[in-house]
Amino acid sequence: MGRARAALELAGTAEQVEALWADPARWGAFVDGFERVVELDPTWPEPGARLVWASHPGGRGRVTEKVLRREPGAELVIEQDDDQLSGVQRLAFAPLEDPARPRVGVALELEYRLLRRGPFMVLADPLFVRRALRDSLRRTLERAGRELR
Secondary structure (H helix, E strand, O other): EEEEEEEEEOOHHHHHHHHHHHOHHHHHHHOOEEEEEEEOOOOOOOOOEEEEEEEEEOOOOOEEEEEEEEEEEEEEEEEOOOOOOOEEEEEEEEOOOOOOEEEEEEEEEEEEOOOOOOOOHHHHHHHHEEEEEHHHHHHHHHHHHHHHO
């Protein structure tokens, strides 16, 4: 399995970060590659809830997400599947101690398995795929930070 991770410090509270992630109607402003919601369980983001979304052309295609675990104010763990990979995404947030300036440390991690196998993919994963995923996670966090301002 591969793993890609990005972490940033964002302005705001853990509750604000969680509310942003819990609202797929706002994902277009910050989730890298997101185009539109295809299907949404009304209990999202509670455990067991499912969301299907479509990416921009040339992106991940149709992505299915299922909430595995949610700890309000601390983390959201989601199973993700698309045509290229299967994995578990973990969003963790922790408030930073500064009452005058609320900030939160946010880590976004994807532990994944590529669905296509072969000698080329064994080389491509650590050299290209993992880096592309890490960059995508970082762009998502940076845009989320702008959205929170």
